Amino acid sequence: MAEPENRVATHGVKCFSKIKMFLLALTWAFVSKSLSGTYMNSMLTQIERQFDIPTSTVGFINGSFEIECVKEIKSLMWIYAVVGNVIRGIGETPIMPLGISYIEDFAKSENSPLYIGILETGMVIGPLFGLLLGSFCANIYVDTGSVNTDDLTITPTDTRWVGAWWVGFLICAGVNVLTSIPFFCFPKTLPKEGLEDNVDVTKSDKEEKHGGKAKEEKHGITKDFLPFMKSLSCNPIYMLFILISVLQFNAFINTFTFMPKYLEQQYGKSTAEIVFLIGLYNLPPICVGYLIGGLIMKKFKITVKKAAYIAFCLSLTEYLLSFFNFMMTCDNFPVAGLTTSYEGIQQPLYVENNVLADCNTRCNCLTKTWDPVCGENGLAYMSACLAGCEKSVGTGINMVFQNCSCIQSSGNASAVLGLCKKGPDCTIRLQYFLIMSVIGCFIYSLAAIPGYMVLLRCIKSEEKSLGIGLHAFCTRIFAGIPAPIYFGALIDRTCLHWGTLKCGEPGACRMYDINNFRNIYIGVPAALRGSSFFPAFFILILMRKRQLPGEIDSSETELAETKLKEKKSECVDVHKSPGVENDRELKTKL
Numbered sequence: 369m370a371e372p373e374n375r376v377a378t379h380g381v382k383c384f385s386k387i388k389m390f391l392l393a394l395t396w397a398f399v400s401k402s403l404s405g406t407y408m409n410s411m412l413t414q415i416e417r418q419f420d421i422p423t424s425t426v427g428f429i430n431g432s433f434e435i436e437c438v439k440e441i442k443s444l445m446w447i448y449a450v451v452g453n454v455i456r457g458i459g460e461t462p463i464m465p466l467g468i469s470y471i472e473d474f475a476k477s478e479n480s481p482l483y484i485g486i487l488e489t490g491m492v493i494g495p496l497f498g499l500l501l502g503s504f505c506a507n508i509y510v511d512t513g514s515v516n517t518d519d520l521t522i523t524p525t526d527t528r529w530v531g532a533w534w535v536g537f538l539i540c541a542g543v544n545v546l547t548s549i550p551f552f553c554f555p556k557t558l559p560k561e562g563l564e565d566n567v568d569v570t571k572s573d574k575e576e577k578h579g580g581k582a583k584e585e586k587h588g589i590t591k592d593f594l595p596f597m598k599s600l601s602c603n604p605i606y607m608l609f610i611l612i613s614v615l616q617f618n619a620f621i622n623t624f625t626f627m628p629k630y631l632e633q634q635y636g637k638s639t640a641e642i643v644f645l646i647g648l649y650n651l652p653p654i655c656v657g658y659l660i661g662g663l664i665m666k667k668f669k670i671t672v673k674k675a676a677y678i679a680f681c682l683s684l685t686e687y688l689l690s691f692f693n694f695m696m697t698c699d700n701f702p703v704a705g706l707t708t709s710y711e712g713i714q715q716p717l718y719v720e721n722n723v724l725a726d727c728n729t730r731c732n733c734l735t736k737t738w739d740p741v742c743g744e745n746g747l748a749y750m751s752a753c754l755a756g757c758e759k760s761v762g763t764g765i766n767m768v769f770q771n772c773s774c775i776q777s778s779g780n781a782s783a784v785l786g787l788c789k790k791g792p793d794c795t796i797r798l799q800y801f802l803i804m805s806v807i808g809c810f811i812y813s814l815a816a817i818p819g820y821m822v823l824l825r826c827i828k829s830e831e832k833s834l835g836i837g838l839h840a841f842c843t844r845i846f847a848g849i850p851a852p853i854y855f856g857a858l859i860d861r862t863c864l865h866w867g868t869l870k871c872g873e874p875g876a877c878r879m880y881d882i883n884n885f886r887n888i889y890i891g892v893p894a895a896l897r898g899s900s901f902f903p904a905f906f907i908l909i910l911m912r913k914r915q916l917p918g919e920i921d922s923s924e925t926e927l928a929e930t931k932l933k934e935k936k937s938e939c940v941d942v943h944k945s946p947g948v949e950n951d952r953e954l955k956t957k958l
Contacts, residue, residue, distance in 0.1 A: 387474050387561045391483055393550040394467045395490040400547040401460045402494030403501075404540040408453065410502030410643045411533040413629050415449060418510060418530045420867055420875030427625070427856025436875070452537070459544070461844075465836040472824050472832060474558045478666055480824070485662020485817045492655040492813075499647030501539065506531035506640035521739075523765055524638040526786055527878050528738070528867075531639060596831050600838060605826040605910050608903040610842050613823075615900035617847035619893035622855040629859070630889045633880050634698055635798040636790040649802040650809050657813025665817060672825040673911050679819035680904050686811040687897055689804065693890050696801040698794040700882050701787050703740070703748045704755075706864055710774055712747055727774035728756045736868045738878045742788035743775035750865070755783050822907070825916050858888050 416426045421436060428450070471483050509517050510530040522529050600606055631642045665675065700707045705723035708714050723735045733753035741752045749755035756773030768782055775781040827835040860877065862884040867875035 387471070387483075387558055390474075390554060390558060391471065391486065393554070394463075394471070395487055396550070397463050397467070397547050398487050398490035399494040399497075400540075400543050401463055402491040403498040403543060404456060404460075404494075406495035406498030407502050407536045407540055408456075409625050410499055410628060410639075410646075411505070411531070411536065412625065413632070413639055414506060414510070414531045414533040416876045417528060418533065422874070423626075423629070423856040423859045423877065424853060425856070427852030427854075456544075461840070465840045466833060468824070469833040469836045470558075473829070474560055476561045478669055479561065481665035481817055481821055482662040484820060484824075485658045485665075488658040488662075488813075488816060488820075489655050492651050492658065496647050496651040496655075498536075498540075499643050499651070501536045503640045503644035503647070505533060505536045506638070506643060508532040508535065510534075519764055521764060521767060521785055523786060524640050525636070526740075527632075529639070593834075596834050597838075600827065600831060600835055603827065605907055605916075606823070606835060608907050608910075609823050609826065610839055611903045612900045612907075613839060613843050614846045615896050617843045618851045619896040619900075621847060621851040622896075623889075623893050625852050626855065626859060626889060630885065631798070631801075633882055633885060635794055635801075636698070636701065636787070637798070645798075645802060649806050653806050653810035654813040657810045658817060661814045661817035665821065670818070672822055672916050675818035676822045676908055676911055679815040679822065680901075680908060682811050682815035683819070683904075684901060686808050686815070687894075687901070689808055689811070690890075690894065690897075692804050693801060694886070696797045696804070697886060698790055698797060698882065700864075701748060701790070701879065702746065703750060703787070703879065704774065706750065706879065708747065711776075712745070723750060723754060725774060728754050731756060738865060738867055740785075740787050741769055741783040742786055743772060743783045744781065745775050746788055747775070748787045749774065749783065752783060757783060822911075855888075855892065858892065859885060862888065 412426050415421075416423065419436075425436075468484060468487065471487070472480050475483050507524055508531060509515070509520065510532050512532055524531070627646060628639055628642050631637060631646075632639060635642075637645075664670065670678070702708045702712070704710045704712075705725070709722075710725040710727065724733070731753050733751060735750075735754075737751045737753070739751045740748050741755055741757070742748050743755060752760070752769045752772070755769065755775055757769035758771040758773075760767055760769045762768050765785060768784055770782045772781045772783050775783060823836070823839060824832065859880070862881045863877035863879070864881050865877070865879045867878050
């Protein structure tokens with residue numbers, strides 16, 4: 369009577385003892401992890417405006433994942449965002465190095481690239497939902513429910529608009545909690561893929577193998593930690609790969625973190641629209657590229673050396689294509705007294721700007737106020753007062769200012785709220801930029817899986833967990849933490865007009881010199897990525913002269929699987945032989 373119950377219990381455990389079930393749960397964890405991270409990046413601009421902090425401080429908030437004015441009560445509230453980001457970083461740190469190492473240990477060698485490609489695809493699906501969530505929240509005013517939105521005088525395209533960034537964090541927290549549940553159901557160890565059904569034949573072999581492996585791992589963590597570290601540090605391919613990863617991650621983090629801010633300033637779009645376009649154009653080609661890269665590695669059984677050449681050539685191609693982004697440019701917003709004169713003539717930047725003119729001196733305007741209006745002449749002014757406007761009609765975003773003495777127009781010399789929109793040529797250049805990013809993202813993602821297999825196969829199997837963890841640690845310490853901070857500080861140097869806090873201290877930047885911003889945003893990552901090709905070239909040279917540990921392990925695994933199959937067939941023959949002997953005896957008697 370106890371037998372059916374045992375079968376049910378065994379069956380229940382067996383459901384979670386498959387590598388594919390672990391892959392499914394881990395992929396969902398990757399989705400959840402990247403969902404939270406991408407949403408955080410998409411809302412950095414909103415946090416910057418909410419707390420009136422410079423971009424360098426926003427970069428510190430973003431970098432805190434890897435580890436002003438005091439008189440205003442909420443000015444230091446951004447520290448809570450830092451603390452939350454630190455906690456999120458602690459929780460997410462083990463997922464990638466330990467998860468990928470586990471997949472590599474228990475999957476077939478030819479399936480490993482495909483499985484890792486599926487995991488990386490999960491890291492693209494998460495950002496896709498994260499950006500869509502960010503686009504939705506950015507369109508909702510931050511204090512919705514407590515203020516009458518009909519009375520607002522700003523729109524989502526205004527640089528002072530703050531979206532409801534806090535809503536998405538609550539959703540991400542719920543998803544992260546649900547993600548953790550399946551991992552409580554998995555056994556401590558999994559059988560090697562392809563051997564799950566050979567329970568009777570290989571049970572003792574598997575127990576001995578996994579028991580020995582568990583002892584090895586425990587032994588390696590304690591007594592052999594220093595020898596493993598010494599072995600890894602003496603592995604030139606591994607150390608060069610870490611150097612490449614640090615340089616590439618510096619470039620990637622900078623590009624992705626500040627992309628919404630750059631596209632807003634360059635093309636004059638709202639945060640919600642920009643975030644939606646990034647998700648629509650950038651993430652699907654990355655998803656497709658990861659899957660195709662993994663399938664190609666599996667189908668053609670590409671060796672690690674060939675994979676290194678493929679990754680190098682594809683990365684170099686995408687890098688050269690990225691320089692076309694320097695051509696997809698727009699001019700600065702025309703703002704009187706800031707980027708142009710009151711006569712509409714472009715003036716030198718980074719000098720003492722003459723925001724006052726004969727047409728507005730009698731108005732006694734505040735020169736640091738940022739409440740821009742767009743005149744009928746196509747020129748923007750930092751405030752209606754500086755435009756010389758005498759009266760206004762309408763309420764909210766429909767307010768119109770009239771009798772503006774600084775606006776030289778043949779009409780009524782009126783102005784409306786907000787900066788003047790950039791022309792149709794700028795929108796076309798944005799489309800070109802997005803098309804180039806589609807091509808670049810696809811090529812770069814094709815190279816990602818072959819490149820990552822070089823890391824996995826250049827270290828010994830017993831050192832794999834430590835090697836992947838050390839690689840992740842180095843990229844976080846030397847790229848994840850400092851990159852957003854120094855890059856944010858460089859972007860701050862291109863600011864043309866700072867917002868002002870109530871106590872008179874500078875707050876968030878309202879407008880940048882887009883030409884210098886572009887040179888930093890595209891130029892610095894290009895320099896970092898360009899320097900990474902030198903160690904990559906040396907890796908190709910080293911790989912031609914030596915046998916990699918991963919290649920030896922793969923051949924040994926295939927040999928072991930072949931022996932197990934032969935062993936199984938022998939067992940089947942032994943079981944069949946008594947029947948054959950009985951048939952022969954019967955025929956003899958007859």
